[in-house]
Amino acid sequence: AVVSTQSTGIKADNVEVDLPAMMKAKDTSVSALTGGIAGLFKKNGITSVHGHGTIVTPNQVIVKNADGGRTTITTKNILIATGSEVTPFPGIEVDEETIVSSTGALSLKTIPKTLR
Numbered sequence: 001a002v003v004s005t006q007s008t009g010i011k012a013d014n015v016e017v018d019l020p021a022m023m024k025a026k027d028t029s030v031s032a033l034t035g036g037i038a039g040l041f042k043k044n045g046i047t048s049v050h051g052h053g054t055i056v057t058p059n060q061v062i063v064k065n066a067d068g069g070r071t072t073i074t075t076k077n078i079l080i081a082t083g084s085e086v087t088p089f090p091g092i093e094v095d096e097e098t099i100v101s102s103t104g105a106l107s108l109k110t111i112p113k114t115l116r
Helices: 019-043
Strands: 003-005 010-012 052-057 060-064 070-074
Antiparallel strands (some): 060 070
16 A cells, blocks of 8 residues: 655655655644644743842752853742753764764754664
8 A cells, every 4th residue: 555644754655755744743743743732832821031140948949050140030839941952972972964963863964874
């Protein structure tokens, strides 16, 4: 049976990957997800603060901002959204070309001949 999911960049018959279409579908999904979160925050009156935070009491966080400044926030509720970072292995440098992270794998320009 021939299956067509061209909008996601995957074609199945003589199995073929349309990398530009697949990357476009990925970008659309990422935009929808991140835009959705921002929309939910706005709709529910949630303020997003970016930086490194320290919870000092059940209702207070001190945030070290990117510019080095500090902001103290007192609130009823605290939501921690840490995101993710690649865990480095000693002696192995992730260069996003020969050795790629999960983030780098989502931005490949060509399909690798092999993955190990």
